[in-house]
Amino acid sequence: xxxxxxHPSTLSVQEGDSAVIKCTYSDSASNYFPWYKQELGKxxxxxxxxxxxxxxxxxxxxAVTLNKTAKHFSxxxxxxxxxxxxxxxxAASYTGGYQKVTFGTGTKLQVIP
Amino acid sequence: xxxxxxSPKYLFRKEGQNVTLSCEQNLNHxxxxxxxxxxxQGLRLIYYSQIVNDFQKGDIAxxxxxxxxxxxxxxxxxxxxxxxxxxxxxxxxxxxxxxxTDTQYFGPGTRLTVL
Numbered sequence: 001x002x003x004x005x006x007h008p009s010t011l012s013v014q015e016g017d018s019a020v021i022k023c024t025y026s027d028s029a030s031n032y033f034p035w036y037k038q039e040l041g042k043x044x045x046x047x048x049x050x051x052x053x054x055x056x057x058x059x060x061x062x063a064v065t066l067n068k069t070a071k072h073f074s075x076x077x078x079x080x081x082x083x084x085x086x087x088x089x090x091a092a093s094y095t096g097g098y099q100k101v102t103f104g105t106g107t108k109l110q111v112i113p
Numbered sequence: 114x115x116x117x118x119x120s121p122k123y124l125f126r127k128e129g130q131n132v133t134l135s136c137e138q139n140l141n142h143x144x145x146x147x148x149x150x151x152x153x154q155g156l157r158l159i160y161y162s163q164i165v166n167d168f169q170k171g172d173i174a175x176x177x178x179x180x181x182x183x184x185x186x187x188x189x190x191x192x193x194x195x196x197x198x199x200x201x202x203x204x205x206x207x208x209x210x211x212x213x214t215d216t217q218y219f220g221p222g223t224r225l226t227v228l
Contacts, residue, residue, distance in 0.1 A: 043119075044219045103156045
């Protein structure tokens with residue numbers, strides 16, 4: 001089955017700096033890669049996703065890149081703000097049938113004011 | 114507002130008791146899911162359902178049961194057979210399009226503590 005590894009497990013950045021979180025996946029059939037943000041005591045919220053037919057996607061300060069050959073994808077947050085502090089999860093799945101989503105173990109991001 | 118609601122937010126259970134966690138969605142999604150989250154870990158799939166009156170076991174179904182009598186509702190029962198039920202439980206739902214399922218959206222979660 002699919003295996004998703006996520007690094008780093010914790011990340012501290014100064015406000016205004018950039019943050020990068022990296023994930024690798026094992027199943028070449030995976031074609032959908034969402035990223036979720038989870039604040040303390042709340043459910044994960046989808047912040048951006050990418051499908052395997054594109055290499056990069058941006059939404060304001062957030063971007064995701066995908067390298068299918070190397071089987072890795074990354075989340076980039078620019079101009080970080082204290083409200084970006086949360087746990088971020090990457091995930092991978094195949095959407096051709098039932099979508100079993102495999103999640104990474106999460107990255108706790110702390111933005112220091 | 115469209116969304117997924119879970120209740121209660123906090124639940125306390127004595128050992129040997131069964132408890133039921135509620136999950137309701139008004140997004141008109143066909144598929145619904147239950148995940149368990151332990152501190153510092155990712156999400157593990159307990160059960161999922163793609164259609165009313167049908168559901169499938171996920172990776173950690175032992176000690177849990179579900180029902181799907183209505184499209185909007187997917188309650189999870191944590192039975193006394195679940196040896197370590199203290200965790201954060203998340204319900205999710207998604208559309209089914211073109212033969213496959215779409216993005217999963219999550220509810221706010223229920224924190225279950227066994228006393």
